[in-house]
Amino acid sequence: MKLPVIFENFSPRADKSVSLRFGSMLEVPDTFYTELASERGLQGWINFSPEKNVPVPTERLPETGKMTNSQRLRWKIKKLHIQRGGSEESWETFYTKAMKEFEKQIDSKLDI
Numbered sequence: 464m465k466l467p468v469i470f471e472n473f474s475p476r477a478d479k480s481v482s483l484r485f486g487s488m489l490e491v492p493d494t495f496y497t498e499l500a501s502e503r504g505l506q507g508w509i510n511f512s513p514e515k516n517v518p519v520p521t522e523r524l525p526e527t528g529k530m531t532n533s534q535r536l537r538w539k540i541k542k543l544h545i546q547r548g549g550s551e552e553s554w555e556t557f558y559t560k561a562m563k564e565f566e567k568q569i570d571s572k573l574d575i
Contacts, residue, residue: 466491470511477554478537483509 468485475481537558544557 468511477551478541478558485511 466487467489468487471484471486473481473483540558540561541554543561544554549557
């Protein structure tokens with residue numbers, strides 16, 4: 464998918480990632496919306512530059528279209544945090560404690 468865009472805004476997330484927002488003034492055919500819908504939630508590259516010809520990276524993303532094991536674990540820990548009434552402000556503290564607990568559980572099973 465390739466289209467001219469305007470970088471409109473960004474939002475930092477609690478997990479230190481970022482949400483990006485782009486818009487386009489280009490009229491697109493109806494089939495474009497179908498393509499967008501089918502790619503929602505997939506992992507891929509975005510290559511933004513004010514220049515016209517920017518090379519697109521050729522290396523593949525790990526587990527393209529899926530979360531990595533680390534991403535999936537982090538997502539599940541965050542879901543648990545929210546389920547328990549946690550807030551965005553307390554997320555990093557919760558995550559740190561959860562990972563330390565997980566590490567202790569692994570350590571208890573190792574022959575050290």
